[in-house]
Amino acid sequence: MSHAHFDLTALPQSARYKLLTATVVPRPIAWVGTQGEGGFNLAPYSFFGLMGSEPPVVAFAPGDRPDGTPKDTALNVKPGSEFTVSLVSAALAEAMNLTATDFPHGMDEAQTLGLRLAPGQQVQVPRVQDAPAALECREVQTVLIGRTRIILGEVLGLWLQEDAVQDAEKHHVDTAALDLIGRMGGRGTYTYTRDTFELTRQTYAQWAEGKTEKKD
Template identity: 40%
Template sequence: MFFRTRDGMRPAPLTHNPFNALVGPRPIAWVSTVDVDGTANLAPFSYFNAGSADPPFVMFAPNAKGPGAAKDSYANLLAVPEFVVSLVSRAQAEQMNASSKAYAHGVDEFARCGVTPAPCHTVRPPRVAASLAALECHVYEVVTLPVGSDQRASHVVIGEVTAIHIDDSVIENGQVSERRLDPLARLGAFNYGTLGEIFAIARPE
C-alpha cells in the first residue's frame, strides 16, 4: 500500500497508526518530572532515543492530550526544566503501563501506582528505585512540531544527561549486560518485545 501522511495516518485497512510499528522497536523512557511545588509525576514515553554519546543527550516526545492540552510531563518541564529517564525492564512492564493512565494534574504516579522513588543528585525529580539504570537530565531545547490530523501537537524535548545511575548487578566484565538489563521495547498497537538473539559484528577496518 501507499498513502500520503497528510491525508491521515490510518488509511484502510489499517486500524492503528502504522508508524509505531514501522519505527521500532523503541526503548521506553519512564520519565519523572516535578511541578513548581515539588510534586512528582511519572509517565512512559517510547518516542524516545539518544542523540549523542559524549556529552550524552536524549530526546523524548510528549504529544498533547488534545488540542492545546499539555500532558503533565510537558507542563512540568516548562516550569522545572529537569527530568529523569528511568529505563524499563521486562519486570516493570505492568507498573510502567499503569503509570500511563491520564491522572489529573498534581497526582503523583509514584504514590498512585506503588512505584518506589529514589533521590537524584543533579536534578530535583526522583528516579524509579527499581530501575536498573536511570539518566538525570536537564532540558537543553524543546522543539514544537506542527499539529497533525488529530489536531494534537507534539514536542521533542532534548535533554543533556548530567548523571547516570547503573545498578551494579547489570555490569559484567566491564560492560553493561543487555541481557541483565532486559529492556522492554515498544512495538506497534499495544505490542511490546524483549531482546532475542544478541550478536556482535566488528566494524569494517
C-alpha cells in the first residue's frame, strides 16, 4: 500500500483543517449549552471526545470567529463554570445544524429556533430536552496551544432517554437506540452510528493458543 505524505508544519491552517477533518472520522458532536451575560447559548462542535472515566472528562475545542475573537461558547466557559453537552440524534440533525448559524452575539439559538430545554440536576445550565443523551459538566481546565483552545470538563451527571436504558442497576445501555450521528469531513457531511460490528478482545493466552492451533 502506497501513501502520500503531507508536512502539516508547512501548510496553511485551511489545508490542515481539510486534511485532518477528512481523515479523523467519525467525530461525535458536542451540542454545548452555556450561560453567559447575554443569556443561554447553544452551539455544536465536532472537535470533541471522551477522555477518561476516573474522573470522567470530556474535551471540546471551540474555535474563534473569522476576525479572531472567541465565539460565545468560549466566552461563557470561564474557569470552574458549568456547561451541558447534548448528544445529537438523527432526528435532531437539522436543528443542530441551524444552531451553527452565525447568530449575533447574545441571541438565544434555542429560543429563536423553538428548541425545548430541560433544567439540569447537578448543574444550573439546561440541556436540549429532546436529545437522547446529555452530559452535565464543569470546566476543570482550558488549554491554549497557539490558537487552538481545548476545554476540559468533568462530567458530573448523565441523562439518557429511558428506552435506551436496558438495565439501570447493571448500567447497560442500548447505544443503537440513541441513534446518534457523527461528523465526516469538514462541512456538511455526517454519518449514522447504527451500522456497527463487534470484535471480541482476546487475552494474550487466547491469542497464543490460537496461533498454536493454526500451526498444528
